[in-house]
Amino acid sequence: MTDTSERPTPPEGLPPNLVNALTDCSPGELRKAIVHAQELLHYHGEAELPVAAEDNEDIVRVTEHEGYTEVVKQFRCADGCDECPHGPYLYHVTEEPQPDGSHKVHWSFMGGVRVEE
Structure with a gap:
């Protein structure tokens, strides 16, 4: 399992303003952001790995x-x-x-x- 005591490092190239916005999100808001990001990937023709x-x-x-x-x-x-x-x-x-x-x-x-x- 992942150690939850340390804040995760964002992926290379993720804009700082997006990192900050996501860091301030609640777990429920993060789940909604994931759903929206997946929908955007499908919109752009990218399949989820x-x-x-x-x-x-x-x-x-x-x-x-x-x-x-x-x-x-x-x-x-x-x-x-x-x-x-x-x-x-x-x-x-x-x-x-x-x-x-x-x-x-x-x-x-x-x-x-x-x-x-």
């Missing part, structure tokens, strides 16, 4: 960059594993156009990373 944790993994960090999303996550395997969780590992997530005009999400494994506690 499905960067969500599966049942056996934790998303440690997500950072948006121009052209890709950087995702750091760790995994839990079967019960009884003394080394769980495994990772964290870094992935670059992109959306790739397909010959039929659709888009496919592609996860590129970049390697293990250290996460500052």
Whole structure:
């Protein structure tokens, strides 16, 4: 899970006035802002990248960059594993156009990373 004691760092390139406006929002207002941002992405023809944790993994960090999303996550395997969780590992997530005009999400494994506690 994400450490909620520290304020998250905004993604590169997000205008400061937007960062300030979002920082001042309540949780309910933030949820509405997310819905509106997703609607704007669809309006502009951009599909949402499905960067969500599966049942056996934790998303440690997500950072948006121009052209890709950087995702750091760790995994839990079967019960009884003394080394769980495994990772964290870094992935670059992109959306790739397909010959039929659709888009496919592609996860590129970049390697293990250290996460500052």
